Amino acid sequence: MATRRHPTARQMRVGAELRKLREAAGLKAAEAASLLGVNSTQMSQIESGVAGVSEERIRRLAANYTCADSELIDALVAMAGDRTRGWWEEYRGVLPAAYLDLSELDHYATFRHDVAVTHVPGLFQTEAYARALFAYMNPECPENELEHRVRHRMQRKVIIEGPDPMPYETVIHEAALRIKVAGQAEFRAQLVRVLELSEADHVTVRVVPFGLDDFAGAGSAMVHLGGLVPSLDTVVRDAPHGTAFVESAAQLEHFRKLFRRVREASLDSERSRDLIHQLAKEL
Missing domain, CATH: 3.30.870 (Endonuclease; Chain A)
Structure with missing residues (x-):
């Protein structure tokens, strides 16, 4: 799982929202990690935005977290999947x-x-x-x-x-x-x-x-x-x-x-x- 040296606020937001969903479901990070077949360190990296996360994994987590907010999940998928390097990257x-x-x-x-x-x-x-x-x-x-x-x-x-x-x-x-x-x-x-x-x-x-x-x-x-x-x-x-x-x-x-x-x-x-x-x- 590739990691980022400097995750952006948008990337960190995706991870933070996944962490909120996990906590609302009453699951520990280790339990969520097992759902994805990763270890606790890798799960922490996903939830901090240091590591990216695929659409399939977001939807798998949402299903196991029993999250019924499909618009939120679709939005997180869109945010996680966007690889745009905007004009601001020159700075x-x-x-x-x-x-x-x-x-x-x-x-x-x-x-x-x-x-x-x-x-x-x-x-x-x-x-x-x-x-x-x-x-x-x-x-x-x-x-x-x-x-x-x-x-x-x-x-x-x-x-x-x-x-x-x-x-x-x-x-x-x-x-x-x-x-x-x-x-x-x-x-x-x-x-x-x-x-x-x-x-x-x-x-x-x-x-x-x-x-x-x-x-x-x-x-x-x-x-x-x-x-x-x-x-x-x-x-x-x-x-x-x-x-x-x-x-x-x-x-x-x-x-x-x-x-x-x-x-x-x-x-x-x-x-x-x-x-x-x-x-x-x-x-």
């Missing part, structure tokens, strides 16, 4: 793994919902804005690595600007639209770019204004990526130790509710565009 060993994992999750997502509080969402950022942001947050970053980060961020936009864009909705706090990450001219160009993208049929932009009463959602920044089935959704959050990928059913439901609350507090699309346009005129 393997160049940028932190979390950058590549997010790009991969973006590529396969069925939708994306963002809440942005202090910065313009990454998918909207101009090159000048992204460069200024990376340079400030990583002052010791070598120039060549800084350029890799900027170029990677620009390439990620393919999911909303490419030939097959996904549905994308973002709620942006007014703070992110006022903090001048770049110079005045560059920042005005950034706001204009947000306005341009907000006109696309597959993009929804809503703004939470400063003057809103009873808004305690300043800590709600997130990226919510839709999976092939809802139980395979992923929420991505920045954490003190780095990027955190949230996958448990309870936490996913918590962040779905949080996104709905923030969205309900925001202005509608038309009023949001009016506010952004006014902010751009003030520069």
